[in-house]
Amino acid sequence: MLRICLVFVLLLPSVTLAAERLSGQVNVIDADTWDVGGIRVRLHGIDAPELDQACQDDEGSTWPCGAWVTQEVRQLFQGKTASCMPVDRDRYGRVVARCMYGVQDAADQLVRLGLAFAYRKYSHAYESAEKEAKARHVGLHRQQVQVPWVHRAARKSASSNGCRIKGNISAKGEKIYHIPGQTFYANTRINTSSGERWFYSVVAARAAGWRASRRRNLYESCMKLIRVKAGSSERVYA
Structure with a gap:
């Protein structure tokens, strides 16, 4: 009872x-x-x-x-x-x-x-x-759309990852990603409402159409983390 x-x-x-x-x-x-x-x-x-x-x-x-x-x-x-x-x-x-x-x-x-x-x-x-x-x-x-739950997971990973990649759009409209350790990384601000994005791997940034910044003096620890994550699947489209 x-x-x-x-x-x-x-x-x-x-x-x-x-x-x-x-x-x-x-x-x-x-x-x-x-x-x-x-x-x-x-x-x-x-x-x-x-x-x-x-x-x-x-x-x-x-x-x-x-x-x-x-x-x-x-x-x-x-x-x-x-x-x-x-x-x-x-x-x-x-x-x-x-x-x-x-x-x-x-x-x-x-x-x-x-x-x-x-x-x-x-x-x-x-x-x-x-x-x-x-x-x-x-x-x-x-269109191609990253489903919301994948978008949130990627954003959460980006916000908690010590090696975050910034997808910036220049004044000329160029899509350029910046990795921690590069010259302009700290001063780069990301505005998602204008189409700029965070990435947690180089693979994801390149697949989305961003190119690497030409300032490439990277930290070795950052490169190691990117290589580990580069083999994983980043995007899911509905």
């Missing part, structure tokens, strides 16, 4: 969360994170580019895909009324929920329009919607 009661107590918070349906006016923070009636909500089962994420077009030029997709979602849902059923709470304290706009599943609509990806790590509900969007080459599927 005690065991049954203990299990019930442990499950009670999730049962309570699932029972509290949210509804209210939508304020789009980014493509997959909304305020619904003043409550911060992360849409369940999908993932969209980060607000500051840059992507490449077919010609190798960068474009602010994160800002673009957020604007598209705002045009669709900003100020509308949504009803959301919570399923979890994430580590940032956001309510993870399935949200409906009228009779439509908002997440399903975003995936079908190519504005988000099926987040298979947490749900397989939107796989068919993503396949349809890919087949029609709509939204993000018209």
